[in-house]
Amino acid sequence: MTPVSRTADTTDPAPELHRRWAATVAEARGSRKPAAPGGAPAPDPAPYADNLLSRWSEPHRRYHTVDHLAAVLDRIDELADHADDLAVVQLAAWFHDAVYRPDRSENEERSAALAERALPELGIGAARTAEVAxxxxxxxxxxxxxxxxxxxxxxxxxxxxxAGSPDQYAAYAAAVRTEYAFVPDPAFTTGRSAVLRQLLALPRLFRTPMGYDLWEHTARRNLTTELDLLGGA
Structure with a gap:
């Protein structure tokens, strides 16, 4: 992973995300002496945050944006007590849509491969790197x-x-549709309806006790409403 160059006149668009990234990388390094492959000192994590945030800010994105990344990190904070290795989960959030093209099916695989390249460079051990991927x-x-x-x-x-409010969910659904604007309406309706049915068929959408209590009922109601609006119920 090639870090984005940082210059003195670069305005950081997301200082809080940079702070959180640095803290997560430090935690993930743990007691290991920060070192890149070959024994060289591990690089500054900040340019890696720049690279990732640049990816999350690509112009074709409408839902899979920096706002989504920040929201996922916030929800992870809420669920932190359930995690075995919180730093690993946080790193996975940073990478989970780092590669995203709505016309491709291998986004998750390419995002995982990006993590497998970047994290060893940052001095993060093999076990944690594999778990993030x-x-x-x-x-x-x-x-x-x-x-x-x-x-x-x-x-x-x-x-x-x-599990957002009706207005929040409508904005989410509209953003997803905009990302797939290149897909004709009939094909989008068919594909989106299949995704909604797949989600609704899961025994539980949310597996953590807190997530289930907070979000399950509302999420199922929103999914069912969208499916009805698409004519796919």
């Missing part, structure tokens, strides 16, 4: 195993948008 790949299905608390936290945080 596994969690990113898990967002393909949002169906973590019952013995996977970190997967449950990430997936719940990513799906929490489904």
């Amino acid at each position: 596994r969690l990113v790949r898990l967002t393909v299905t949002h169906d973590p195993a019952p013995d996977d608390p970190d997967g449950e936290v990430l997936c719940d945080a990513d799906l929490a948008v489904l």
Whole structure:
């Protein structure tokens, strides 16, 4: 992963996200002496945040944006007590849509591969790097195993948008449609309806106890309403 160059006159558009990224990287490094492959000192994590935020700010994005990243990180904070390795879950959030093209099907795989390249450069160990990549790949299905608390936290945080107020959910659905503006209406309706049915068929949308209590009922109501509006109920 090539860091974006930082210059003295660059205005940081997201200082809080930069702060959170630096804290997460430091926690993920743990007691390991920060070192990149070959024994060189690990690089400053800040340019990596620039690179990731640049990806999350690509002009074709309407829902999978920096705002979505920040929201997922906030929901992870709410669910933090359920996680086994909070820093790993937070890193997975940063990478889970880092590569995103709505006309491609391999976004999660490419995002996981990006993490597998970047995290060792940052001095993060092999086990944690592998776990971050596994969690990113898990967002393909949002169906973590019952013995996977970190997967449950990430997936719940990513799906929490489904439990917004009617206006918030409508804005989310509209943003998704805009990202797929290149898809004709009939094809979009068919594909979106299939996604909604897949989600509604899950025994539980939210696997953490807190996520279930906070978001399950509202999310199912929103999904059902959207499916009805699409004529796919």
